[in-house]
Amino acid sequence: MRYPKKTLSRSFLGSTSYYESKPLASSLSDEQLMIRYQNSDEAAFEEIYARYAKKIYGFLMRRLGQPDDCAELFQETFLRLHKGRLSYKPEMSFKTWLYTIANNLVRDSLRIKMRSKSARATEDIENMIERAIPDGNYKLQSFKEAFASLTDDQREAIVLSRFEGLRYEEIAKVMGRSTEAVNQLIQRAMGHLRECMDES
Amino acid sequence: MSPERERSCRDYESLLVKKHTGELLLEENQSLKSHLAQCASCAAEERKLARVWQRLDSLPVPEIPTALYEKTRETIVSDLKRNESHFPWIEKIPRTGIWLFLLPVGAGLATTSISYVLVRNMVDLRIHHHHVLIPLFSLWWMLFAGCFFLIVKKEWQKSIPLDVVVTFSISISLLTMLISSLFSGVDLLQWLERLAADEPFHGYFFGSAMHFVFGWACSVCLASFSGSFVIGLDNGLSLLKKVFLASLFISVLLFPAIYLHGASYGHGLDIVAFGVLGNLLGSLIGASLGATARRHILAAAT
Numbered sequence: 001m002r003y004p005k006k007t008l009s010r011s012f013l014g015s016t017s018y019y020e021s022k023p024l025a026s027s028l029s030d031e032q033l034m035i036r037y038q039n040s041d042e043a044a045f046e047e048i049y050a051r052y053a054k055k056i057y058g059f060l061m062r063r064l065g066q067p068d069d070c071a072e073l074f075q076e077t078f079l080r081l082h083k084g085r086l087s088y089k090p091e092m093s094f095k096t097w098l099y100t101i102a103n104n105l106v107r108d109s110l111r112i113k114m115r116s117k118s119a120r121a122t123e124d125i126e127n128m129i130e131r132a133i134p135d136g137n138y139k140l141q142s143f144k145e146a147f148a149s150l151t152d153d154q155r156e157a158i159v160l161s162r163f164e165g166l167r168y169e170e171i172a173k174v175m176g177r178s179t180e181a182v183n184q185l186i187q188r189a190m191g192h193l194r195e196c197m198d199e200s
Numbered sequence: 201m202s203p204e205r206e207r208s209c210r211d212y213e214s215l216l217v218k219k220h221t222g223e224l225l226l227e228e229n230q231s232l233k234s235h236l237a238q239c240a241s242c243a244a245e246e247r248k249l250a251r252v253w254q255r256l257d258s259l260p261v262p263e264i265p266t267a268l269y270e271k272t273r274e275t276i277v278s279d280l281k282r283n284e285s286h287f288p289w290i291e292k293i294p295r296t297g298i299w300l301f302l303l304p305v306g307a308g309l310a311t312t313s314i315s316y317v318l319v320r321n322m323v324d325l326r327i328h329h330h331h332v333l334i335p336l337f338s339l340w341w342m343l344f345a346g347c348f349f350l351i352v353k354k355e356w357q358k359s360i361p362l363d364v365v366v367t368f369s370i371s372i373s374l375l376t377m378l379i380s381s382l383f384s385g386v387d388l389l390q391w392l393e394r395l396a397a398d399e400p401f402h403g404y405f406f407g408s409a410m411h412f413v414f415g416w417a418c419s420v421c422l423a424s425f426s427g428s429f430v431i432g433l434d435n436g437l438s439l440l441k442k443v444f445l446a447s448l449f450i451s452v453l454l455f456p457a458i459y460l461h462g463a464s465y466g467h468g469l470d471i472v473a474f475g476v477l478g479n480l481l482g483s484l485i486g487a488s489l490g491a492t493a494r495r496h497i498l499a500a501a502t
Contacts, residue, residue, distance in 0.1 A: 042280050049273055057264040067262065074264070075272050082276045143255050161221050162256045168223055183214065183223075190217045193252045 030094035038085050048094075049078070055164060056102050062159045063106045073109060077102045096170045099160065103174050110152065146196030154189035157182050208235070209242050216246050220253040424482030432490020440487050447483040448476075 026047055028036070036044035056077055060070040080101050088097060150158065153175070160166045160174060168186075172179045215232045218224045224232065236243045428443050 040280050042277060045276060045280060046273075049276070053269055053272070054264050057268075061262060062259070067265075071265070071268050074268060075275070078272050078276060082279065144259060147256075147259060158256070162253070168221070183218070186221060187214055187217050190220075190249060190252055193255075194248050197248070197252060197255070 031090045031092075034085065034088050034094050035090055038088065045082075052095075052098060053078070056098070059099065059102055059159060059164055060106065062163060063103075063156065064109065069109060073102070073105045076105055080105075093170060093173075095164075095166065096173045099164060099166065099170075099174045103156065103160075106156075143193070143197060146193050149196075150189050150192060154185050154192070157185040158189045161186055209239060212239075212242055213245075216242065216249050219246070220249060421478035421482035424479045425486035428483040428486030429490040429493075430486075432487035432492075433494050434490075437487060437491045443483050443487050444480065447479050 028044075028047070030048065030051070033044045033048050037048060053074075057070060057074050060073050060077075061067070064070050064073070077098070081098060084101075088094070147155070156175060157171055160171045161168070166174065168179045168182045171177075171182045175182065177185075212232060212235050215224060215228055219229070219232060236246055424447055428447075431443055432440075
């Protein structure tokens with residue numbers, strides 16, 4: 001197996017790795033990739049990043065709405081992942097771990113915003129929604145308004161379930177709540193959205 | 201709707217949402233299916249929830265900006281490259297629990313013992329400076345232990361300067377042995393003493409005794425050369441700054457002993473100055489030649 005040029009430019013003292021057969025990073029689970037990433041395997045990081053960068057950005061945009069804030073938190077999420085990678089334990093779900101990092105950053109950011117300007121966070125969500133609405137689609141706009149009017153916890157739970165594909169158990173870990181509490185949040189969120197759709 | 205049926209519908213209410221979130225157990229799914237087949241109200245509710253669930257998909261999310269994606273990726277990749285392990289065999293060392301402390305201590309003791317065995321024959325403790333050697337070996341041992349501790353903790357970046365110091369230290373010990381054996385089996389200090397005794401017959405260089413001072417300078421230069429050559433070969437010139445810093449550090453570490461030895465024969469800072477010069481010169485030439493050799497090998501390999 002011939003390794004790429006950039007691998008050859010590494011330390012000579014590590015030359016045994018030139019001849020080791022490594023499975024393709026894309027065939028590994030998130031947890032297996034993290035073990036490699038902990039050992040500074042660049043390809044493992046690239047694969048994790050390719051798998052999660054868009055998802056995390058989507059998560060942040062749905063939660064915050066402001067591209068500038070999202071860009072900052074997006075970078076911070078992956079930098080925290082990078083700096084904290086050695087503290088990751090393979091028995092943990094990587095996905096849950098990563099979303100917990102992102103979610104904590106969002107909460108911190110919202111908390112700061114709420115302190116500085118009350119209700120600014122909600123405005124941001126509404127602003128994001130306004131930008132995303134195709135012109136003249138009244139029903140869609142109402143639905144987006146309904147989504148924006150969910151409580152922060154409800155929105156958090158719905159986003160993690162619907163868009164990020166997390167199970168209730170995983171959402172509970174990310175949010176630091178019980179599984180039943182997550183169930184209740186999603187039930188209420190869905191009920192609220194259904195009622196809004198009925199009204200419109 | 202009868203109260204009995206209403207109770208039943210209320211029970212199924214939460215299952216309707218769970219159906220969409222994929223949280224239904226197999227038996228719950230079957231039960232819900234049979235209930236929906238009988239209950240028009242719940243079936244209508246289910247259709248509404250399905251529309252809500254689908255409508256969530258219509259909330260568009262802007263694509264991640266390419267510049268942000270690349271910038272974040274680059275930041276982390278370049279940090280990974282900086283922290284790349286120079287000694288992959290260390291990956292196999294256990295690094296949990298008590299091993300985290302035992303291994304550095306063991307490694308430090310072992311390497312210092314080896315150094316001591318190599319160096320002890322150089323020194324005649326009846327004449328020379330055991331009060332210098334004791335702190336010197338204590339420092340070495342702490343360096344080795346510190347280096348291994350950082351490596352075991354995977355803090356490669358921080359361990360690199362210590363790696364360099366270790367390389368230098370070993371080089372100096374080994375080259376001292378080599379020089380000793382080359383000069384008719386006498387150890388280095390005896391050789392230098394002999395040169396010092398011959399000084400009046402060989403003249404002076406810039407006011408300093410030529411052979412005695414150059415003996416030390418050349419041996420240190422050779423030692424630095426070999427250490428730096430290995431580092432240059434392994435890493436190119438990326439660590440040149442650290443090689444120089446380590447070179448200065450080694451100078452500080454070793455030169456009290458050299459100074460005291462020189463002082464026995466009437467030399468002072470001149471011997472230290474020439475030693476530092478030899479050390480830096482050896483580092484520069486060694487690292488440059490190592491890096492050149494590395495370039496040639498890489499070019500041949502690719």
